[in-house]
Structures are given as structure tokens and as C-alpha cells.
Amino acid sequence: MELFRNVNVDWLGKKWYFLCFSLIFSVAGVISMGLHWAHIGSPVPLGVDFKGGTQVQVQFQNSPDANAIRRATDAAGIKDVQIVQFDAAEKRQMLISLPTPSDASLDAGRKEIVDALDAHYNNPIVTTSVQVVGPTVGHQLEKQAALATLYSLIAMLIYLWFRFELIYGVAAVVAVFHDTLITLGFFALTDRELSLTVIAAILTLVGYSMNDTIVVFDRIRENLRLSRREGLTEVVNRSINQTLSRTVLTSGLTFLTVLALFVFGGAVLHNFSFALVVGILIGTYSSIAVAAPMLVAYQDWRASKGKAAVLPAGKRSK
Amino acid sequence: MKKNLNGKIATIIGVLVICLYGIIGIPHGVTGAALLDALTQRIHLGLDLRGGAHLILQVVVKDAVNAETDNTVARIQQELQTSKLQGQPIKPDPANPQIIKVTGIDAGKASDVRNDLADRFGTEYDITGSADNSVTLTMKPSQLTELQSKTVDQAIDTIRDRVDQLGVSEPVIAHYGLGDNQILVELPGVSDLNRVRDIIQSTSRLEVHEVAGNSAGYASEQEALTSLGGTLPPDEELLHGDSQGLVSDGQDHVFLVKRVSIVGGRDFRDASAIGVNDAGRQGVNFVLTNAGGERFYDYTSSHVGSYMAITMGDRVKNVAVIKGAIRDQGQIEGQFSKQQIDDLSLTLRTGALPASIVPIEERTVGASLGADSIRQGVIAAVTGMLAVMVFMLIYYRGSGINADLALFLNLVILLGFMGFSHATLTLPGIAGVILTIGMGVDSNVLIFERIREEMRTGKGPAQSVDQGFAHAWTAIFDTHVTTIVSAAILFMFGTGPVKGFATTLVVGLIANLFTAVFVSRVIFDSHVNHKLAGQKLSI
Numbered sequence: 001m002e003l004f005r006n007v008n009v010d011w012l013g014k015k016w017y018f019l020c021f022s023l024i025f026s027v028a029g030v031i032s033m034g035l036h037w038a039h040i041g042s043p044v045p046l047g048v049d050f051k052g053g054t055q056v057q058v059q060f061q062n063s064p065d066a067n068a069i070r071r072a073t074d075a076a077g078i079k080d081v082q083i084v085q086f087d088a089a090e091k092r093q094m095l096i097s098l099p100t101p102s103d104a105s106l107d108a109g110r111k112e113i114v115d116a117l118d119a120h121y122n123n124p125i126v127t128t129s130v131q132v133v134g135p136t137v138g139h140q141l142e143k144q145a146a147l148a149t150l151y152s153l154i155a156m157l158i159y160l161w162f163r164f165e166l167i168y169g170v171a172a173v174v175a176v177f178h179d180t181l182i183t184l185g186f187f188a189l190t191d192r193e194l195s196l197t198v199i200a201a202i203l204t205l206v207g208y209s210m211n212d213t214i215v216v217f218d219r220i221r222e223n224l225r226l227s228r229r230e231g232l233t234e235v236v237n238r239s240i241n242q243t244l245s246r247t248v249l250t251s252g253l254t255f256l257t258v259l260a261l262f263v264f265g266g267a268v269l270h271n272f273s274f275a276l277v278v279g280i281l282i283g284t285y286s287s288i289a290v291a292a293p294m295l296v297a298y299q300d301w302r303a304s305k306g307k308a309a310v311l312p313a314g315k316r317s318k
Numbered sequence: 319m320k321k322n323l324n325g326k327i328a329t330i331i332g333v334l335v336i337c338l339y340g341i342i343g344i345p346h347g348v349t350g351a352a353l354l355d356a357l358t359q360r361i362h363l364g365l366d367l368r369g370g371a372h373l374i375l376q377v378v379v380k381d382a383v384n385a386e387t388d389n390t391v392a393r394i395q396q397e398l399q400t401s402k403l404q405g406q407p408i409k410p411d412p413a414n415p416q417i418i419k420v421t422g423i424d425a426g427k428a429s430d431v432r433n434d435l436a437d438r439f440g441t442e443y444d445i446t447g448s449a450d451n452s453v454t455l456t457m458k459p460s461q462l463t464e465l466q467s468k469t470v471d472q473a474i475d476t477i478r479d480r481v482d483q484l485g486v487s488e489p490v491i492a493h494y495g496l497g498d499n500q501i502l503v504e505l506p507g508v509s510d511l512n513r514v515r516d517i518i519q520s521t522s523r524l525e526v527h528e529v530a531g532n533s534a535g536y537a538s539e540q541e542a543l544t545s546l547g548g549t550l551p552p553d554e555e556l557l558h559g560d561s562q563g564l565v566s567d568g569q570d571h572v573f574l575v576k577r578v579s580i581v582g583g584r585d586f587r588d589a590s591a592i593g594v595n596d597a598g599r600q601g602v603n604f605v606l607t608n609a610g611g612e613r614f615y616d617y618t619s620s621h622v623g624s625y626m627a628i629t630m631g632d633r634v635k636n637v638a639v640i641k642g643a644i645r646d647q648g649q650i651e652g653q654f655s656k657q658q659i660d661d662l663s664l665t666l667r668t669g670a671l672p673a674s675i676v677p678i679e680e681r682t683v684g685a686s687l688g689a690d691s692i693r694q695g696v697i698a699a700v701t702g703m704l705a706v707m708v709f710m711l712i713y714y715r716g717s718g719i720n721a722d723l724a725l726f727l728n729l730v731i732l733l734g735f736m737g738f739s740h741a742t743l744t745l746p747g748i749a750g751v752i753l754t755i756g757m758g759v760d761s762n763v764l765i766f767e768r769i770r771e772e773m774r775t776g777k778g779p780a781q782s783v784d785q786g787f788a789h790a791w792t793a794i795f796d797t798h799v800t801t802i803v804s805a806a807i808l809f810m811f812g813t814g815p816v817k818g819f820a821t822t823l824v825v826g827l828i829a830n831l832f833t834a835v836f837v838s839r840v841i842f843d844s845h846v847n848h849k850l851a852g853q854k855l856s857i
Contacts (some may be wrong), residue, residue, distance in 0.1 A: 002770070034508060057687070073559055076449075111681075126684070127682075127684070128683070128684040128686065129681070129682060129683045130511075130680065130681065130682045130689050131680070131681045132677075132679060132680035133678075133679045133680075134677075134678035134679055135464035136376075136678060137374060137678050138681045144811055144812070145812075145816075147811060148807060148811035148812055148816075149809055151807050152803070152804035152807040152808060153812060155804065155807055156800050156802045156803060156804060159799065159800055159803055160796075160800070161478075163796055196816055197745075197746050197749075197816075197819075198427070199747070199816060200746050200808070200812075200816045200819040200820075201749075203804060203808055203816075204749075204753055204819075205518065205804075205806060207800070207801040207804050207805065207823075208753075208801075210797070210800050210801070210804075211757070211760065211797040211800070214793060214796045214797045214800060215793045215797060216790050218793035218796060219793070221792075222789070222792075242771075243767075244719045245767050246760075246763050246764055246767045249713070249763045249767075250756075250760040250763050250764075252755065252761060253709060253759045253763075254705050254707050254753075254756035254759070254760070256702060256706060256709070257702030257703070257705070257706060257752050257753075257755055257756050258702075258752070258756075259700045259702075260701040260705065260752075261698045261699075261701075261702065261749065261752055263698075264694055264698040264701055265694055265695065265698045266691060266694035266695075269644070269694070269695070269698075269745065269749065272746070272749060275751075278749065295512040305607075
């Protein structure tokens with residue numbers, strides 16, 4: 001069985017469509033992030049992990065009613081409470097969160113919530129999980145996550161520079177940046193919260209998208225070495241087509257596993273797997289539609305300046 | 319040409335056996351329950367999976383600095399007295415406890431005082447004089463840093479002792495990477511944090527102070543100050559006490575005591591609860607360390623008839639008259655609850671914390687939630703993996719078996735590593751496993767597609783396999799190295815769940831290099847070995 005055989009698509013000829021597509025999604029994401037920024041002071045809604053606060057997961061005896069819970073917390077004088085249905089309704093779980101103003105009063109929120117609910121509900125409630133993060137730690141984690149992403153991008157750029165050429169590294173990093181931006185944009189658009197596990201997912205998609213891009217680049221490098229007379233545009237097109245079978249298969253299968261995670265992984269992993277589902281689609285697209293065209297664009301730009309082509313001199317790696 | 323694969327096959331079987339041992343050890347039987355038991359013994363589950371409490375504590379290092387400079391103030395006073403120099407050490411700014419200022423120096427004597435103090439305290443403090451005839455001692459930055467790290471280390475030791483006494487199994491107590499003075503505490507299976515937190519945080523410093531003023535105490539701070547003529551001597555302080563001590567009238571009393579304790583904190587070696595005594599009060603027996611006992615003996619033998627206050631957490635618990643020299647044993651009594659006595663003796667046995675600590679992050683996961691997460695994670699992983707395996711068999715037919723075996727072995731190696739290294743499997747870790755499966759499939763697909771391409775050009779099976787692997791190798795190598803590099807960085811800069819994720823990803827990818835490139839190759843080669851001339855490869 002074979003999916004693609006002797007495909008001959010002129011990918012680079014469609015670069016303007018790709019550019020439009022990427023721009024629409026990036027711009028929509030950026031606008032949405034901008035609106036969030038104006039509204040809540042961060043481009044994407046932040047989970048307790050990053051903004052600090054108290055989050056109590058409570059299991060009720062009977063189906064809980066958000067309004068009743070709110071009445072209970074209001075009666076106890078607790079302000080700014082956020083109440084979210086946690087899982088499928090029959091599990092009777094609710095997530096109740098509230099911001100923690102300072103590191104000093106860290107423990108107060110959890111006790112307040114539990115006391116208020118205990119007082120209001122006669123039948124016992126069970127707190128299944130508690131997260132309390134002080135604002136200081138939240139900011140530290142936020143900074144740490146941003147730095148980890150930045151460092152890993154730099155490390156990948158350096159590695160690709162060493163194994164290919166600088167422009168390959170730059171193109172791959174731009175493509176990955178594009179994927180991250182669009183994925184974050186989706187988070188902003190759908191009002192999903194960024195947590196530590198979502199950061200792990202975003203770093204995974206960075207690795208995955210990079211993976212896809214490298215497979216195409218590896219083929220370009222190989223083809224360039226074999227046929228030096230062919231133009232770069234033709235080589236890139238041919239390389240994409242040759243690896244297309246693999247790209248679709250791998251992406252399809254990885255998408256399958258991620259989809260299983262999204263469907264069966266439960267509420268705890270929902271945002272995590274959402275980031276991966278979006279990320280894998282975008283990452284696959286970007287290796288074909290963003291990274292490869294950048295190589296050609298760079299080559300054309302060099303040619304217009306009268307400089308020699310830099311690309312065929314791929315480093316010998318074997 | 320046939321290849322001799324015996325050595326390679328032996329290597330693979332060896333790795334498989336070692337990893338299987340890593341996963342289940344030597345089980346006490348082959349029933350499902352025995353195997354599951356063995357598995358849970360070897361693979362450490364994170365708190366998010368098995369339930370438990372996770373705390374990050376901030377050590378208030380300023381406390382330790384404060385205590386240290388309090389001590390120095392007393393030493394400076396003594397030094398100035400013995401050198402017959404005038405001067406009064408004070409700590410001008412509570413926000414900067416590392417600064418001591420000596421004021422009230424005789425005109426023109428400032429340089430004498432400075433030289434004298436420089437001789438005694440120059441190694442620990444920077445000493446400067448100023449125009450208003452005062453001398454300032456500032457703790458040296460190196461000294462401050464040392465004191466800070468010592469304080470955090472001591473706090474970790476103390477917390478570990480206390481947690482051990484509570485009987486929590488497999489706790490983690492360690493420096494936490496984000497801030498300088500943070501401690502990570504992980505307590506598997508603990509879902510009610512209240513008592514644990516109280517015990518961990520308890521600074522309950524038991525100290526014995528000399529009573530300076532009225533041994534029966536004063537009715538209010540005002541009264542105490544009036545009796546002193548309005549000002550509190552710098553080496554003394556006022557402490558409140560409830561109806562304990564020699565008076566027992568249920569009122570709040572104020573006691574005047576010497577600031578520096580006779581014994582306290584680390585001088586206590588052991589403690590145990592005693593039952594209700596004749597007076598109807600409960601108490602704690604304590605034992606002092608050798609050094610503490612020496613000091614206590616010196617003091618009590620020369621102060622028979624005077625009073626000492628036993629204080630806990632800045633409250634006077636008891637005032638006792640010294641009837642004779644005591645070396646290393648004593649008793650504290652008071653109206654304590656059973657729980658308080660247990661906790662007090664626990665904190666005494668484990669020593670006092672060198673500084674107070676404040677929780678800055680807290681997470682607890684109920685055990686049932688953990689079990690739910692495991693089930694869902696495992697279902698997702700198994701479903702995803704099965705779907706991939708079935709697809710590979712359909713799409714690549716015979717060679718699909720290679721891919722499936724490689725995937726399976728990959729999982730075994732990954733779990734085996736977790737078993738050997740005692741790395742913790744977290745929920746994101748399970749996600750990492752699923753991603754490893756994805757990358758594993760990618761390597762196989764890359765190779766198989768390449769073999770197909772070679773076969774299309776008319777090459778025979780052996781040559782196609784050879785060329786297919788050779789051509790796919792650079793892409794596999796580069797993709798794996800980049801991902802491992804980024805996962806390693808994630809491991810270095812990440813914490814908690816992110817770290818667990820990075821661990822499984824790195825190990826999974828290394829295992830994948832072995833299975834996809836080496837194992838799959840051996841299976842292909844052995845397959846080709848058994849082919850008759852002209853037979854095609856099933857791919």
C-alpha cells in the first residue's frame with residue numbers, strides 16, 4: 001500500500017497563498033493576544049501556575065450548581081471567585097479558584113473556600129486537589145518558561161548552523177516561531193489557560209516542527225549535493241515531494257496518538273493535548289510552507305545582490 | 319551474502335532482559351497481581367499520579383541574620399566593657415539586620431573603638447567610622463552568603479528529620495532551583511497538609527532565659543517599663559506569658575528577661591512527653607547536648623536561687639527557680655494538649671529551625687484523582703500505540719512487524735530506565751511516552767520510505783535495506799539530536815512536571831535511536847538472510 005507516488009506539486013509556486021494563510025492566522029492570534037493584554041495584562045490567560053492564586057478542586061455528593069457555590073462563597077465574603085465545571089458532569093467536580101494577593105496570605109484562600117462550602121453543604125464534600133501558588137513563584141515560573149523556550153531555540157539554531165548552514169537554522173527557527181505564535185494565538189482565541197504542562201506541550205511542538213523541517217532540509221541538502229546544475233527552486237520542490245509520503249504518514253500517525261490523548265486523556269491533560277493537536281497540524285504545514293520557501297527567498301535575495309549562492313555548499317556530514 | 323547476526327541478536331536480547339528486570343525486578347510469581355505489584359515497586363509514580371502533597375517553602379534568611387547580629391551585639395557590649403570603652407551597639411534598621419551601629423562613643427575615642435572592634439570582628443564585618451562619632455559594622459557579603467546557605471542547609475536537615483519522624487514514606491526534601499532560599503518538600507500519600515505544615519513550619523524554639531526583673535512578672539508592658547524607669551536595657555526584652563510559671567491566675571503577664579538565651583535551639587538533644595504530674599500539668603522531659611549541658615551547668619551552679627524563664631516561640635511557658643546545679647536534663651511543664659506535647663517533643667528532638675519558613679507554593683492531589691489520571695493516561699497511551707501499530711502492519715505489511723517490535727522494545731527500554739534510575743513518572747511524563755512513540759514511528763517511516771525508493775530503482779532486497787538505512791540515517795540523527803538538545807534544556811531549566819516530561823522524552827529518544835536504527839536493522843538483515851534469491855521484501 002502506498003499513499004503518494006511520483007507526486008509532482010509545485011509547492012513554491014504557491015508561496016503567496018501560504019504567506020496569506022500564515023499571515024491571517026498570525027495576525028488573528030496577535031490581535032487576540034493584544035485584546036487579552038489590554039484586558040487582563042497578559043497575552044494569553046494564565047493558569048494558577050503562572051499568575052499565582054488558589055485553585056481547589058472539589059467533588060460534590062450531588063451534581064453541583066455553580067450558582068449555589070457562588071452564593072456560598074458570596075455569603076462567606078470571598079471575592080473574585082472563579083467557578084468552572086471541571087470534568088464531565090457526572091463526576092460532580094468543580095474547580096474553584098481565587099487570586100492570591102500576596103505570598104503572606106497564601107494559605108488563607110484554600111481554607112476560606114473549603115470552610116464556605118462546608119458551611120453551605122450538609123453532605124460532605126471532598127477536596128480532590130489543591131494548588132496554591134504564590135505570586136512570586138508564579139512570576140519566577142513564567143520567566144523560567146520563557147527562558148527555557150528561548151534557550152532551546154538558540155541551541156537548535158546553533159546545532160543546525162553547525163550541521164547545515166546558518167540560513168537553514170534561521171529558516172527552521174522562524175518556522176518554529178511561526179508555529180508557537182499561531183498556537184498561542186489559538187489559546188488566546190479560545191480563551192484557554194496557559195499552564196506549565198501547556199508550556200511542555202509547546203516545547204514539544206517546537207521539537208516536532210523542527211523534526212519535520214529537518215527531514216525536508218536533509219533531503220534538500222542531499223539533492224543539492226547530487227545535482228548541482230538544477231535550480232534551488234526545483235530541488236526544494238522535488239525534496240518536498242519526495243518526503244511528502246513520510247510527512248503525511250508521520251504527521252498523521254502522531255496526530256492519531258495526540259488525538260487519543262485529547263479524547264481519552266482526561267480534563268487534566270486537555271489544554272496540553274489541545275496545544276499538540278493544533279501544533280502538529282501547524283508544524284507540518286510550516287515545514288513545507290514556511291521553512292523551505294525561506295531558503296529560496298534568501299537565495300534569490302543573495303542573487304539580486306550579486307552574491308554567490310550559499311546553499312549548495314552543505315556541510316559534509318558523512 | 320549472509321551476515322552473521324548472532325552477536326547483535328544477543329545484544330538485543332540482553333538489553334531486553336536487563337530492561338525487563340528494571341521494570342519488574344524478580345517478581346514473586348507470574349500472576350497478574352504479583353506482576354503489577356512488582357511493577358509499582360519499581361516504577362516511581364509522581365505525586366500527580368499517586369496523590370500527595372507538594373510544598374515549596376521560602377526560608378526567611380533574615381531571621382538567621384537577625385539572630386546572628388543579636389549575638390554580635392551582645393559580644394560587642396562585652397568587648398567594650400572589658401576594654402573600658404564607652405559605646406552602645408544598636409541595630410538601627412529592622413529591614414537590614416546585618417547592620418550594627420555603635421553610638422554613644424566618647425568624643426575622640428571613635429578610632430579606638432573602631433580599631434578595637436576591627437581586631438575582634440574584622441573577619442566577619444566591614445567596620446567604618448563616621449563623622450558623628452559612631453562606628454558601623456556591616457556583615458561582609460561573603461559572610462552573609464555563607465550564613466544564608468548554612469541556614470537553608472540547616473533548615474533542610476531539620477525539615478527532613480521532622481518529616482522522617484512523621485513516618486511519611488519516600489519524602490523528597492531538597493533545595494529548589496528557582497530562588498536562592500527555597501526548599502521543595504514532596505510528601506507522597508499525604509493529602510491533609512495542615513498538621514504536616516504546622517510541624518514543618520514550627521519554629522518552636524525552646525529557650526531558657528535569665529529572668530531580669532520581677533520573677534512573678536508584671537501586669538503590663540507599661541508597668542514593666544515604669545519599674546525600669548522608662549527605658550528597656552538593650553540586652554533585655556519583654557516577653558508575654560500566659561498563666562504559666564510561678565503565677566497561675568489565668569492572666570497575661572509580662573516578663574523581663576535577658577535577650578541572649580542560656581541554652582536554646584540546637585542545645586536540645588532529645589525530648590519525650592511525660593504524663594500528668596502531681597500538680598495536674600503535663601510536661602516534656604528534655605535532654606541537652608554535651609556543650610549545652612556544660613553551659614547550663616555553669617550557669618545554674620553560679621545562679622542558685624535566681625529565676626529562669628522557659629520560652630517557646632516568644633512566649634514564656636514557665637518560670638522556675640534554680641534550686642541547684644543542673645547539667646543536662648530538665649522538664650518543662652504547662653497546660654499543653656496531647657498533640658502539642660507530641661509536636662513539641664518532635665520539634666525538640668529534631669532541633670529548631672534556624673529561621674522561620676513560609677510556604678509559597680502548595681499542591682495536593684487526592685489519591686483517587688491520581689488513579690483517574692493514571693487510567694486515562696494509560697488508556698490514551700495504549701489506544702494511540704495500538705492504532706499506530708495496526709496502521710504500520712497494514713501499510714508496510716511484513717516490515718510493519720519490524721516497526722511494531724521496535725516500538726514495543728522502545729517502551730520496554732524507557733520503562734526499564736525509569737525502574738533503574740528511580741526517575742519519577744508524572745502525568746506529562748506519560749505524554750512524553752506518547753510523543754516518543756510518535757518520533758519512533760517517524761524513524762521507521764523514514765527508513766521504510768527510503769527502502770521503498772531504493773527498491774523502485776530496481777535494487778535487490780539486501781542492497782535496498784543497506785541504502786535505505788544509510789540514507790535515512792542523517793535525517794534521523796539530526797532530528798533526534800535537536801529534540802534531545804531541546805529536551806535537555808527543558809530538563810535543566812524546567813521544574814516539576816516539565817522536568818518529568820523532559821526525562822521521559824530524552825530517554826525515549828535515545829532508546830528510539832537504538833530500536834529504530836539498530837534493532838530494526840538486525841530484523842531486516844535476518845529477514846534478508848533467509849530470503850531465497852529473487853524473493854521480494856514485504857514492505
